Amino acid sequence: MTQQLLLDILPGALPTLETFVAGVNHAAVDAVRTLTPGHALYLWGGQGSGRSHLLRARAQDPDGHYLDARTPAHWLQSLATDEDRVLTLVAVDDVGELSDAAQAALFALFNRWRAAASTPDAFALLTAGDRAPLTMPLREDLRTRLGWDLVYRIEQLSDDDRAQALHDRALQRGLKLPDDVLHWILTHYDRDMGRLTTLIDTLDQYSLAQHRPVTLPLLKALLTRQHPDPASHHADAGRTSP
Structure with missing residues (x-):
């Protein structure tokens, strides 16, 4: 029987940190929960590890944003370049699947995050992918930026x-x-x-x-x-x- 996602029968509740089943990942969940403006966090883990749940949960912050590989690159670019836009947290999921244009936009967003880190315009940057930063299939300068601050691996639940x-x-x-x-x-x-x-x-x-x-x-x-x-x-x- 084909497995099916059942959201068309009953929409699931918005993901929260409280509903995330941490298993051995308590330290990573705490890092997501306590992530503050001026800091960045990269999560990595395989399909079904729950990294998207964590990103969506934190992106519900006021002025928070969630984007992934399906998001048009110009939306990510606008977050990186529109300095009049107030940001508290930007979550970018599935970074390994980003297009060249989206990678360039994320690179620019990292630069904005770093420049603002010690100012009143500081915001938190939360990113995620399926493997460790330096093994991501991305442009070299973006790979290094993924590891600029905290990095946690999300282990699959037993x-x-x-x-x-x-x-x-x-x-x-x-x-x-x-x-x-x-x-x-x-x-x-x-x-x-x-x-x-x-x-x-x-x-x-x-x-x-x-x-x-x-x-x-x-x-x-x-x-x-x-x-x-x-x-x-x-x-x-x-x-x-x-």
Whole structure:
């Protein structure tokens, strides 16, 4: 069965630091939480590690901005060059996938961040990618800038951590999650905790709407309601406007 993102049934809540399942990543989460203007932080980790969740959570700050490789390069360029624009935090995700124009804009943004770091116009710069800074497929001067300040690796959660997180999420909602349903989700569905959490929330709502307890057939019925095109699979939609 094709896995499906269920946001068209029940939009997931905006990501927050409180809903991030840290596992062994407490130091990295604390670094994101305490990131202040004048400082920069680069997070790296594989697909599903939760780095996008963390960036989107912090980008909800007043005057915060979230951008990724799908954001038009000129939006990023405007943040780098419009000195009349007040910035508190800029989060740039998936830096390894940025176009040449977007890389040039991010380079300029780093320069603006450094020049403003000790002034009243200081802002925080939070970036993320899938590998360590110096191994990123980027222009050399941008690779070095990714490591100018703090760098943290986001480790994948273990299966036990993910199982406990889903169990806890179900308990928070008053949902009885049978062992066979939990096992199926962990072995057949996405490893990304944001999507897994959305699945639990949606399954709860679907169970209530159908007046049926949560069972494996109910879960599969929910999944088959979704559009079968795998190309519709994307990470959570985040704020991408400048």
